[in-house]
Amino acid sequence: VLIDARLVDRCYRQAKGDQWRTPKERFARALEASAERAFAGRVEDAREIERYVTSLHLEDLALACACAAGDDAAWEHFVLTKRPVLYRAADALDSTGSARDLADSLYADLFGLRTEGERQSLFRYYHGRSSLATWLRAVLAQRYVDRLRTDRRAEPLPEEDSAIVLRAPSRPMEPNRDRYLELMCAAMKRATAALPARDRLRLACYYAQELTLAQTGKVLGEHEGTVSRGLARTRAAVRKAVEHDLAEAGLKEAEIVQCFESVSEDAGPLSVRDLLDTGGTESVRKETVTDRSK
């Protein structure tokens, strides 16, 4: 994507690029890279490109360009204003402070290394579509999640004697509970798979990530009340779909009641995720036996 020189000049002034002595050529390349990424190779008319580049966080982009070019004043300003952003984000990710090392390690990547005569900085991945602070938080969150995943892979399995001893349920268990639960899980899997992506994302944020309504709303760009109503509506839709599915499978009303009660009771040692992944009775029974042996 080639951007008209006059438009570059206008953006440069708007970005106050002189403040950090941001090289204009570098700034122009950053605008072009941003547009290329946004339009993914599509050819857009000049007006659309202008609308896009002028909507960017231009001041932040100019600062990032200056930092990537190694300007001392820009770096000083960046460290002064963005270090607290990074540390607050790190503490939000891990209140014990262990994510701060990730924040510190970012500086080296942001400063960059010289490869074939040119400094390669992490800033080249910043395209101005968000504020610099949001981008830094996103980079940190990404590294934190990746580290967490790596650590979890390396975690040893818990020893048997350290596992919680599961108590027997207080009342006799319904003999067909495993079957009912399996039917419920299969029906729910079908019901959730049929939901629109946005509804599934709302469920994932709320149930899998345990975000608050406000945080879920931030992800989806919705008001907190809309998230709440959306969850209630989706839950009711899933319930109706499950009821319909169970009835279609030939279950009588009394059995459908049993299916729902199988969930209402303590799910005990059954792994519902495994049920959803396999849907097999054998695996259910196997896991039940395994867990109860602990």
Added chain:
Amino acid sequence: VDRSRERDESIDRLLRQSLKTPPHASATDACLDAEMLAAMMDGGLPEPALAAAQSHIADCPRCQSLVGAMARVESSAPVEAKHRALGWLTWAVPLTAAAAVVAVWVALPHRNQTVQSVPAAPAVSDASAERREQEPPPAAENRVDQLSRTIAPDVQERKKEVASKADGLQKREANTESALADTVSTPAEPRAARSAAVDAFRSNTQLAAADAAGVEIPSPDPMIRWRIRGRIVERSTDGGARWDIQPTGIQAELTAGSAVSPLVVWIVGRTGVVLLSTDGGSSWRRIQFPEMTDLSSARARDAQSVAVTTADGRIFSTTDAGATWAPRPLQDF
């Protein structure tokens, strides 16, 4: 209705158990990178790209983890949050005052007509709810909508509510009432209308405060939720429009909670405070915790089982309502 609600709770429980993100979710080429994620959070993605990103995240456990981490990090940005909050407050107060005056004007001459034309607050029709869901109104419209729903249903009812809660008014609200009394000078009338205006203002200030302070604890029923503010526990039965204080008798600062149903809620706090209510907060039971340490979060499964996290990151769980505690997370949770 009861059966539907019970079944919704079963679905809620099953969703909670089944949608856990597997720990070994792998990244793919289609996964979001930091730049895309940041653009999404800042509203910098055009509609097609946003829809594609959301569609991917809905099915990708790794990106769900990333979005979850990002959402927590974003909510820790006090400078920007403060900026937004201040921005809101700068127009919220004059807007609310203006809306209150308009409401009084509307309520006085056409009182009966107004009451008839607007449905009672809890009975918002599905169609209108659906409209709001599809096109979330901007904050200002939301507040005005809230205001009109608060005022319109029944002015007399509001008057009674204001009278019954008069002793619980905070200083700021009392000042507000006084200020409004001066502003809305209709001596011949309408204590009821004035009360409604005051009540509406109060409701809005509560809404504003809820955004800025307090930890909210949602229950499976979206209308019922709790809120913690320091040592105070509050409960709402109308989705957060109105909050009622629920005395717990605890002097320690409360920090977090988890509600597994509209009746069962756990709350934790500093110095090892663990509270359990099984009657929707009408009464609270102090659960013994093995250490006098600050507790920072709670995740409950039912009235017997909860996992709590200490401020230094350790997890304790109980499956017998606190009779015994184990230094482990709950299994299959």
